[in-house]
Amino acid sequence: MKNQTTLSLDAMGGDAAPTVVIEGAEIALVRHPNIKFLMHGDESQLKQLLEHHPSVAAASTVIHAEATVSMEDKPSEAVRRGRNTSMWRAIDSVRQGDARAIVSAGNTGALMAMGKIQLKTMPGISRPAIAGLWPSLNGETVVLDLGANVEADEKQLVDFAIMGEAFARVELGIRKPAVGLLNIGEEELKGHDEIRSAAQTLRTSVTDMNFIGFVEGSDIGMGDVDVVVTDGFTGNIALKTAEGTARQFAAMLSVAMRRTWLSKLGGLLAASAFRALKHKMDPNQSNGGVLLGLNGIVIKSHGGTDKNGFASAIEVALDMAESDYAEIIHRRLASLESARKSSANSDEPEGAGDTSKDAVG
Amino acid sequence: MKNQTTLSLDAMGGDAAPTVVIEGAEIALVRHPNIKFLMHGDESQLKQLLEHHPSVAAASTVIHAEATVSMEDKPSEAVRRGRNTSMWRAIDSVRQGDARAIVSAGNTGALMAMGKIQLKTMPGISRPAIAGLWPSLNGETVVLDLGANVEADEKQLVDFAIMGEAFARVELGIRKPAVGLLNIGEEELKGHDEIRSAAQTLRTSVTDMNFIGFVEGSDIGMGDVDVVVTDGFTGNIALKTAEGTARQFAAMLSVAMRRTWLSKLGGLLAASAFRALKHKMDPNQSNGGVLLGLNGIVIKSHGGTDKNGFASAIEVALDMAESDYAEIIHRRLASLESARKSSANSDEPEGAGDTSKDAVG
Numbered sequence: 001m002k003n004q005t006t007l008s009l010d011a012m013g014g015d016a017a018p019t020v021v022i023e024g025a026e027i028a029l030v031r032h033p034n035i036k037f038l039m040h041g042d043e044s045q046l047k048q049l050l051e052h053h054p055s056v057a058a059a060s061t062v063i064h065a066e067a068t069v070s071m072e073d074k075p076s077e078a079v080r081r082g083r084n085t086s087m088w089r090a091i092d093s094v095r096q097g098d099a100r101a102i103v104s105a106g107n108t109g110a111l112m113a114m115g116k117i118q119l120k121t122m123p124g125i126s127r128p129a130i131a132g133l134w135p136s137l138n139g140e141t142v143v144l145d146l147g148a149n150v151e152a153d154e155k156q157l158v159d160f161a162i163m164g165e166a167f168a169r170v171e172l173g174i175r176k177p178a179v180g181l182l183n184i185g186e187e188e189l190k191g192h193d194e195i196r197s198a199a200q201t202l203r204t205s206v207t208d209m210n211f212i213g214f215v216e217g218s219d220i221g222m223g224d225v226d227v228v229v230t231d232g233f234t235g236n237i238a239l240k241t242a243e244g245t246a247r248q249f250a251a252m253l254s255v256a257m258r259r260t261w262l263s264k265l266g267g268l269l270a271a272s273a274f275r276a277l278k279h280k281m282d283p284n285q286s287n288g289g290v291l292l293g294l295n296g297i298v299i300k301s302h303g304g305t306d307k308n309g310f311a312s313a314i315e316v317a318l319d320m321a322e323s324d325y326a327e328i329i330h331r332r333l334a335s336l337e338s339a340r341k342s343s344a345n346s347d348e349p350e351g352a353g354d355t356s357k358d359a360v361g
Numbered sequence: 362m363k364n365q366t367t368l369s370l371d372a373m374g375g376d377a378a379p380t381v382v383i384e385g386a387e388i389a390l391v392r393h394p395n396i397k398f399l400m401h402g403d404e405s406q407l408k409q410l411l412e413h414h415p416s417v418a419a420a421s422t423v424i425h426a427e428a429t430v431s432m433e434d435k436p437s438e439a440v441r442r443g444r445n446t447s448m449w450r451a452i453d454s455v456r457q458g459d460a461r462a463i464v465s466a467g468n469t470g471a472l473m474a475m476g477k478i479q480l481k482t483m484p485g486i487s488r489p490a491i492a493g494l495w496p497s498l499n500g501e502t503v504v505l506d507l508g509a510n511v512e513a514d515e516k517q518l519v520d521f522a523i524m525g526e527a528f529a530r531v532e533l534g535i536r537k538p539a540v541g542l543l544n545i546g547e548e549e550l551k552g553h554d555e556i557r558s559a560a561q562t563l564r565t566s567v568t569d570m571n572f573i574g575f576v577e578g579s580d581i582g583m584g585d586v587d588v589v590v591t592d593g594f595t596g597n598i599a600l601k602t603a604e605g606t607a608r609q610f611a612a613m614l615s616v617a618m619r620r621t622w623l624s625k626l627g628g629l630l631a632a633s634a635f636r637a638l639k640h641k642m643d644p645n646q647s648n649g650g651v652l653l654g655l656n657g658i659v660i661k662s663h664g665g666t667d668k669n670g671f672a673s674a675i676e677v678a679l680d681m682a683e684s685d686y687a688e689i690i691h692r693r694l695a696s697l698e699s700a701r702k703s704s705a706n707s708d709e710p711e712g713a714g715d716t717s718k719d720a721v722g
Binding site: 135136137147150151182184185191192216217218219220221222230232233234236237238239240241242243244245246247248249250251252253256257259260262263265266267268269270271272273 | 496497498508511512543545546552553577578579580581582583591593594595597598599600601602603604605606607608609610611612613614617618620621623624626627628629630631632633634
């Protein structure tokens with residue numbers, strides 16, 4: 001039997017909070033009865049709701065917070081004026097060591113800003129990143145950064161690869177995840193200098209990573225790569241584009257199904273298959289975005305999540321909390337550091353050094 | 362009755378050339394019997410094939426070219442050694458004024474490099490861009506740049522907006538296309554400085570453009586924006602991601618359809634609807650990529666195009682050739698230039714000037 005793990009919940013974050021938070025917790029408790037929750041938010045509202053969810057009530061300690069970060073608040077404002085919000089308090093529980101991880105469906109920018117201030121960035125990591133789970137043909141793909149940073153230099157991309165790999169090991173259970181750098185296909189336009197140098201570093205200095213080189217946008221959902229690394233601008237555009245295309249495909253499918261009586265009948269017969277597919281492509285299902293690179297586990301659920309989406313975010317938090325994820329990252333960073341030092345100190349670089357000036361690709 | 366328009370074809374470019382080129386030309390001729398072709402490629406091979414396609418033979422002049430640019434050639438090499446290729450010669454026909462436009466399904470990088478050298482960039486335009494037609498919920502959306510440049514500064518993004526707008530007017534027949542700049546959603550992370558300043562310029566100095574501001578990746582296929590402007594790196598990633606997602610959705614749909622006998626039956630009944638949908642989401646169908654910003658019309662068809670795809674590329678070439686597209690761009694650039702001058706000379710900027718220092722969004 002697993003030990004009891006305490007998770008901190010921002011009960012007021014997200015479009016359908018706090019209902020969706022409590023209902024999500026209820027689903028998670030069915031599968032993992034040992035979780036305990038610190039539930040931050042409006043005490044009277046929460047206690048009233050909890051009356052109808054006895055299992056959640058039994059597993060939760062309600063901690064009152066007067067205020068709520070709204071979805072429209074600017075991160076800087078939320079930080080300046082938000083010490084009495086459920087989000088700030090929920091993160092504080094992790095900082096204090098009272099909870100192993102925090103889950104919020106609230107404002108992403110505010111969560112990242114408050115997370116950075118309270119938990120600080122991991123030693124050796126230059127910038128935290130937002131990682132997401134992307135549905136693929138044979139499971140899920142970790143994609144990062146999804147928008148924590150607008151740009152990323154070589155060091156940051158390498159950090160992202162290391163953090164994404166650790167996350168894939170813990171969350172997808174893959175021992176040696178295939179890691180790729182997102183790039184464009186044209187031979188002589190192979191991306192920015194940052195991407196080329198990051199590829200070079202990953203190839204030569206992070207020796208036992210299963211780095212497969214450059215991947216294109218079309219590879220993300222195909223299931224041949226487990227971790228896709230990119231800057232936050234590109235990652236966010238790719239994510240939104242994929243969501244839009246899936247929605248577009250679903251809309252066109254439903255129009256096509258209504259065109260003739262034969263296709264209408266076909267559509268009716270296949271309705272449950274369509275529902276299953278929609279479920280699979282639904283961002284709510286795999287929306288456990290994670291803020292990687294902080295000294296503490298911060299899970300971001302989709303703002304418009306339903307209870308199932310929030311339950312999966314709780315499960316991601318649990319996986320991370322019970323893992324040695326931070327240790328994996330520390331070990332990788334330490335070995336990268338020593339590889340860099342030895343390559344800098346050595347007059348006669350061995351192996352890796354020979355190719356360090358070759359163009360990539 | 363329309364005048365006769367002569368188009369130059371790189372008959373050897375693309376995975377299935379020259380067959381697909383000749384068969385594509387045949388389809389285009391059914392709809393537009395007045396087109397004449399200058400067909401560049403291996404004379405004996407082409408003449409042999411043309412025996413089976415009398416309508417194309419009658420409309421074509423075959424011009425022999427000894428060599429072919431391969432899909433793997435690097436653009437710089439293709440340019441250095443490729444003056445005897447069908448691609449170079451086909452572009453040369455436009456430069457010489459013998460044809461109004463050139464269509465190639467060959468190597469994109471080489472086509473762009475040769476196009477730049479032979480046709481030169483339009484006066485006032487800093488960099489050419491590749492524009493594509495993206496299937497949307499109510500038609501098609503113009504997206505550019507799709508990979509001609511890895512980065513884009515403010516001036517280039519503004520140029521892209523102007524070129525994309527002109528292309529949408531000609532190709533989609535929209536008098537005042539809605540133009541958007543691709544960006545990410547987070548409030549305080551609203552993209553790079555370049556994007557913010559480009560938005561500012563488009564808002565204040567390109568006065569009668571229907572500029573709708575920032576759009577996100579999920580907006581591209583929804584049909585509310587007609588022209589989506591971005592740098593070539595982001596555009597290429599977005600395009601490939603959308604293609605991958607559509608393929609992924611189709612693959613998952615076909616698995617879902619085979620799961621139960623009921624859904625199997627449904628799938629059979631709805632088979633024609635599925636085919637129509639696949640056809641609609643097929644990049645081959647709307648693959649008339651255009652190299653905008655050159656002194657001549659260069660249309661890029663997908664390398665793996667089928668005959669229908671090549672026929673649509675020919676039709677895009679025809680639309681462009683019979684339009685005043687270059688004129689539209691020249692007028693816009695001239696008015697932008699005078700707006701810039703008047704704003705620089707004026708001590709007391711009127712209207713637009715007042716907001717020029719406001720943050721965007």
